[in-house]
Amino acid sequence: xxxxxxxxxxxxxxxxxxxxxxxxxxxxxxxxxxxxxxxxxxxxxxxxxxxxxxxxxxxxxxxxxxxxxxxxxxxxxxxxxxxxxxxxxxxxxxxxxxxxxxxxxxxxxxxxxxxxxxxxxxxxxxxxxxxxxxxxxxxxxxxxxxxxxxxxxxxxxxxxxxxxxxxxxxxxxxxxxxxxxxxxxxxxxxxxxxxxxxxxxxxxxxxxxxxxxxxxxxxxxxxxxxxxxxxxxxxxxxxxxxxxxxxxxxxxxxxxxxxxxxxxxxxxxxxxxxxxxxxxxxxxxxxxxxxxxxxxxxxxxxxxxxxxxxxxxxxxxxxxxxxxxx
Amino acid sequence: xxxxxxxxxxxxxxxxxxxxxxxxxxxxxxxxxxxxxxxxxxxxxxxxxxxxxxxxxxxxxxxxxxxxxxxxxxxxxxxxxxxxxxxxxxxxxxxxxxxxxxxxxxxxxxxxxxxxxxxxxxxxxxxxxxxxxxxxxxxxxxxxxxxxxxxxxxxxxxxxxxxxxxxxxxxxxxxxxxxxxxxxxxxxxxxxxxxxxxxxxx
Numbered sequence: 001x002x003x004x005x006x007x008x009x010x011x012x013x014x015x016x017x018x019x020x021x022x023x024x025x026x027x028x029x030x031x032x033x034x035x036x037x038x039x040x041x042x043x044x045x046x047x048x049x050x051x052x053x054x055x056x057x058x059x060x061x062x063x064x065x066x067x068x069x070x071x072x073x074x075x076x077x078x079x080x081x082x083x084x085x086x087x088x089x090x091x092x093x094x095x096x097x098x099x100x101x102x103x104x105x106x107x108x109x110x111x112x113x114x115x116x117x118x119x120x121x122x123x124x125x126x127x128x129x130x131x132x133x134x135x136x137x138x139x140x141x142x143x144x145x146x147x148x149x150x151x152x153x154x155x156x157x158x159x160x161x162x163x164x165x166x167x168x169x170x171x172x173x174x175x176x177x178x179x180x181x182x183x184x185x186x187x188x189x190x191x192x193x194x195x196x197x198x199x200x201x202x203x204x205x206x207x208x209x210x211x212x213x214x215x216x217x218x219x220x221x222x223x224x225x226x227x228x229x230x231x232x233x234x235x236x237x238x239x240x241x242x243x244x245x246x247x248x249x250x251x252x253x254x255x256x257x258x259x260x261x262x263x264x265x266x267x268x269x270x271x272x273x274x275x276x277x278x279x280x281x282x283x284x285x286x287x288x289x290x291x292x293x294x295x296x297x298x299x300x301x302x303x304x305x306x307x308x309x310x311x312x313x314x315x316x317x318x319x320x321x322x323x324x325x326x
Numbered sequence: 327x328x329x330x331x332x333x334x335x336x337x338x339x340x341x342x343x344x345x346x347x348x349x350x351x352x353x354x355x356x357x358x359x360x361x362x363x364x365x366x367x368x369x370x371x372x373x374x375x376x377x378x379x380x381x382x383x384x385x386x387x388x389x390x391x392x393x394x395x396x397x398x399x400x401x402x403x404x405x406x407x408x409x410x411x412x413x414x415x416x417x418x419x420x421x422x423x424x425x426x427x428x429x430x431x432x433x434x435x436x437x438x439x440x441x442x443x444x445x446x447x448x449x450x451x452x453x454x455x456x457x458x459x460x461x462x463x464x465x466x467x468x469x470x471x472x473x474x475x476x477x478x479x480x481x482x483x484x485x486x487x488x489x490x491x492x493x494x495x496x497x498x499x500x501x502x503x504x505x506x507x508x509x510x511x512x513x514x515x516x517x518x519x520x521x522x523x524x525x526x527x528x
Contacts, residue, residue: 031348036466039434040441049463052456068455072448079349131387136522139356139380188370190377192509202364205373209357217350258523266516292513299517303385 018090018232025053026086026228033079042076047086054090058097067093070108077119078126080220080227084240085118087231118231118240125247130220133251137258138212143265145211146190149204191269266296330410331479333366337402338474344398345388346467355380355401362405371408371415376401378419378508379426381515384522393430393437399474400426403482411486414493416508421489425481436473440466 033046048071055067077085092111096104188200226244234240273292340361343353351357356376363372379397386394404422407413413421443462450458493501 032346032463032467034349035346035463036440036443037345037437038440038443039437040444044444045447045459045462045466048459052459056456065452065455068451068459069448072444072451127387132522135351136384136519138351139354139384140519140523142356143377188373190370190374191512202369205360205369209360213351213354213357220349252525255523255525259520259525262516262519262523266520269512269516292510295510296513296517299514300521303518303521 018087018229022053022057022090023225023228023232026050026090027083027225029053030079030082030086030224030228033082041072041074043079043082044072044075047075047082048072050082050086051089051093054093058093070112073112075115075119077123078130080130080223081122081126082119083224083227084122084231084234084244085115087228088118088234088240089115089231090228091232114240121242122227125242129247129251129254130216133254133258134216134219137254137261138216140258140261140265141215142208142212144261145208146200146204147265147268149200149207191272329366330406333362333406333410334402334479334482335475336362336365337398337406337478338471341396341398341402341474342467342471346470353398355383355397358398359401359405362402363409366405366409368405368409372401372405375404375408375415375419375422378511378515379404379422381518382511384515384518393433396426396429396433399429399478399481403478403485406478406482407486407489411483411490413486413489414505416505417489417493418486419508419511420504421485422482424485425477428481429477432473432477436469440469 029050029052030046032049033043035049036045037043038045048068051071052068055064055071059067071089075085089111092107092114096107096111099107188202188205190200190205223244230244231240270292337358340353340358343350352361354376356373359372359374359376359379360369361372363369363376379400383395383397386392388394400422402422403425404415404418407418407421408415443465447458447462450461
């Protein structure tokens with residue numbers, strides 16, 4: 001909430017806008033926001049580093065040193081959302097430098113409070129969006145592409161029909177053949193089914209990984225870039241950042257898509273396990289009908305109870321070792 | 327030896343992306359495993375180790391001061407054991423796991439050390455504001471990269487040696503247990519994916 005009065009501008013300085021070059025300079029520096037993360041003041045050094053282009057434009061000499069020191073105070077937020085606080089601080093630093101000297105302290109105090117408030121608010125959104133949703137979503141998209149790629153390679157009739165429907169060509173050569181200076185790239189039995197029909201060529205694997213990375217980074221970089229200008233333009237409002245996107249709506253939609261994909265991926269894996277089997281030698285049947293479903297269900301239960309999965313790994317090893325004697 | 331050190335150095339540099347630089351998430355275990363596996367001759371093991379490690383740490387979110395298990399160190403060291411020491415992949419996975427859950431203590435110590443930089447940075451800023459900030463900003467990633475490199479190279483070698491001895495001398499039922507437990511990991515991972523993406527968690 002904007003409670004402080006606006007300060008008067010010096011007659012020789014007027015309202016300023018952020019040039020694109022300055023915005024880009026803040027943007028690339030914001031990539032190093034956590035370069036010196038510490039428990040004392042968290043992202044303070046990174047924040048000051050990102051603010052340097054603005055500060056050197058507005059202040060000189062002892063005022064520049066004081067300005068940098070101002071931004072060495074405690075600051076922490078989700079790294080991709082830091083642009084809101086950076087843009088906001090840039091705007092207020094410009095406002096302060098254009099103000100009468102006796103009014104500057106009020107602007108600095110306002111900046112300190114708003115920076116903290118915006119950082120906290122955007123962190124709550126960013127943690128849920130990027131760490132809690134986009135990160136697992138990009139992984140499940142990669143796995144889904146692997147399943148589809150595996151189908152395309154090993155069930156060519158299906159793939160050829162689909163491709164001819166869209167006017168493409170499936171090709172004849174299996175996708176895992178490659179010749180990179182003599183390096184052979186055998187198909188990957190990633191999930192241990194041991195069946196040629198469930199192996200993935202390296203191109204399919206790379207395609208999945210790249211798709212997941214692109215999904216994550218296109219959105220993350222857009223938020224990083226857009227947030228700086230948005231923070232600058234919101235003119236000191238403490239709700240800065242909340243209105244850029246309908247965050248809750250976006251998170252929910254992403255989760256619905258991701259959840260659906262995760263269910264499909266897990267279901268496909270389950271079908272593959274029960275129809276194709278698993279290559280673990282002596283205990284293939286036990287793995288198939290007992291251990292895999294039990295571990296899957298136990299993990300769901302453990303998460304609800306807040307039990308760390310590490311205990312499941314230990315339990316899994318112990319159970320598997322004990323089963324040897326059966 | 328040179329390849330091993332280059333491998334560890336590459337892993338250490340890629341790990342910087344997880345927190346300290348850019349965070350493009352090329353430091354994700356599955357991507358690091360795939361990249362290093364492709365460059366050093368075992369693409370599939372790299373993908374598998376990275377994927378399994380990533381699936382298991384999905385619940386750990388790096389919020390505030392929380393330091394999750396070092397899944398990249400887990401993947402890189404496991405892959406190093408597999409490629410350079412010939413450790414079977416299942417054993418390498420659990421060997422890497424030991425290193426992955428050990429490193430957060432070191433990470434916390436390094437973060438505490440950097441807390442002491444704040445007062446020195448403030449003092450230096452009064453003399454040379456830009457130079458002081460840039461200096462501490464360069465030292466942070468350099469310190470981390472050095473710690474990652476030393477931990478991965480020494481840790482993978484030490485743990486790998488121990489794991490090889492365990493492979494050689496452990497009873498057959500233990501070896502069987504480790505293998506089966508390894509193949510159970512993706513099922514924990516699928517469950518974790520579903521739980522993490524549940525719309526009810528919004």
